[in-house]
Amino acid sequence: xxxxxxxxxxxxxxxxxxxxxxxxxxxxxxxxxxxxxxxxxxxxxxxxxxxxxxxxxxxxxxxxxxxxxxxxxxxxxxxxxxxxxxxxxxxxxxxxxxxxxxxxxxxxxxx
Amino acid sequence: xxxxxxxxxxxxxxxxxxxxxxxxxxxxxxxxxxxxxxxxxxxxxxxxxxxxxxxxxxxxxxxxxxxxxxxxxxxxxxxxxxxxxxxxxxxxxxxxxxxxxxxxxxxxxxxx
Numbered sequence: 001x002x003x004x005x006x007x008x009x010x011x012x013x014x015x016x017x018x019x020x021x022x023x024x025x026x027x028x029x030x031x032x033x034x035x036x037x038x039x040x041x042x043x044x045x046x047x048x049x050x051x052x053x054x055x056x057x058x059x060x061x062x063x064x065x066x067x068x069x070x071x072x073x074x075x076x077x078x079x080x081x082x083x084x085x086x087x088x089x090x091x092x093x094x095x096x097x098x099x100x101x102x103x104x105x106x107x108x109x110x111x
Numbered sequence: 112x113x114x115x116x117x118x119x120x121x122x123x124x125x126x127x128x129x130x131x132x133x134x135x136x137x138x139x140x141x142x143x144x145x146x147x148x149x150x151x152x153x154x155x156x157x158x159x160x161x162x163x164x165x166x167x168x169x170x171x172x173x174x175x176x177x178x179x180x181x182x183x184x185x186x187x188x189x190x191x192x193x194x195x196x197x198x199x200x201x202x203x204x205x206x207x208x209x210x211x212x213x214x215x216x217x218x219x220x221x222x223x
Contacts, residue, residue, distance in 0.1 A: 004154075030208070031208050031210075033210050033211075035213075041215065042198070042213040042214050042215045042216060043155070043213040044213075045210050045212070048208075048210050050208040058210065090154045090155070092154070092155075092211075096207075097202075097204065097206075099157040100147075100155075100157065100211055101157075102154030102155050102156065103154055104153060104154055105152075105153070105154055
């Protein structure tokens with residue numbers, strides 16, 4: 001039982017490049033979330049999903065897209081990366097009212 | 112979900128108890144009090160949660176005021192590994208799929 005895993009762990013992008021961050025969970029959770037965390041700040045919600053095939057916007061969705069084609073995977077896409085998207089990205093999953101589990105994070109640097 | 116207020120930072124000596132406060136004066140009767148912590152360079156992890164009664168688990172204790180307008184996370188013997196940012200979060204029992212909302216939390220430093 002790996003819990004929540006994130007790929008890649010670290011990435012450097014140039015402005016304008018695109019990339020996809022992958023989140024996978026093996027706990028059969030319905031709900032999945034993408035947060036970003038800037039230095040010295042709390043976590044801010046980007047997008048979330050309440051089930052396979054569904055997505056919804058969070059607090060800071062601009063510049064990101066997501067897809068949940070399979071229950072266990074939640075993808076976060078950056079179509080045209082900007083320096084303001086330099087951050088640490090955390091994925092999380094949860095079942096109902098139970099504990100929310102987080103992945104180890106992806107560190108993204110946009111030059 | 113109602114708002115919480117926590118001190119920005121606290122400091123503790125190793126092997127001493129730590130009391131981390133959280134104010135939530137606008138808490139509703141159906142809001143659970145959750146605590147998560149984030150160790151350096153890691154994702155947040157669950158610590159404890161409660162509704163009205165004090166709660167204990169292997170990581171910590173949660174003391175909830177009688178009027179529920181404040182609560183305190185208690186680490187009975189702080190270790191260097193407890194140095195982290197601690198988040199106090201309220202969630203309604205019927206909030207369903209509503210995401211957890213994180214504030215800035217309290218950064219706990221533990222001194223050897």
